[in-house]
Amino acid sequence: MSEVNIGKVSSFEDPGRRVVEINGTQIGVFRLDGEFYAYENRCPHLGGPACQGKILPRVLEAVSKDRKSEGRVFSRNDLNVVCPWHGFEFDIRTGAHVAISRYRLRRVSVRTDRGNVLLALPTGE
Numbered sequence: 001m002s003e004v005n006i007g008k009v010s011s012f013e014d015p016g017r018r019v020v021e022i023n024g025t026q027i028g029v030f031r032l033d034g035e036f037y038a039y040e041n042r043c044p045h046l047g048g049p050a051c052q053g054k055i056l057p058r059v060l061e062a063v064s065k066d067r068k069s070e071g072r073v074f075s076r077n078d079l080n081v082v083c084p085w086h087g088f089e090f091d092i093r094t095g096a097h098v099a100i101s102r103y104r105l106r107r108v109s110v111r112t113d114r115g116n117v118l119l120a121l122p123t124g125e
Contacts (some may be wrong), residue, residue: 002121003120004118004119004121006018006117007117008116009117012117014031014034015031015032015092016030017030017051019051022121026041027119028050028081029117030055030081032079032093036110038110039051039095039107040105040106040108042106043086044097044104044106045083045088046085046086048083048084048086049083050090053083054081055082055092056089057078058074058079058098059072059075060072061073078093090105
């Protein structure tokens with residue numbers, strides 16, 4: 001598998017995101033809690049630039065022991081990226097849509113080596 005070096009680990013904010021273009025394909029690279037995640041910058045809904053949307057904490061419903069709503073809270077550990085075209089939200093760690101399982105961002109292999117961030121070259125599939 002061919003890879004391309006897209007920068008030093010230290011140059012990526014945490015949490016943060018960078019969109020790069022390799023062989024005509026835009027790829028969103030996210031750093032979260034020291035780990036890297038990468039996806040094609042294309043929403044599976046209608047092809048919008050999903051990886052360029054706002055990064056927001058996951059919204060959860062707080063429920064009491066007697067199953068009554070205590071209001072909404074923001075997750076401290078989970079971040080989503082929101083496609084700017086129609087608001088589809090995707091989990092940064094998995095690429096999965098937060099509510100509709102058939103929608104998922106297409107993963108791109110990313111790893112670190114000797115302080116560098118390496119992306120697998122897109123295969124054109």
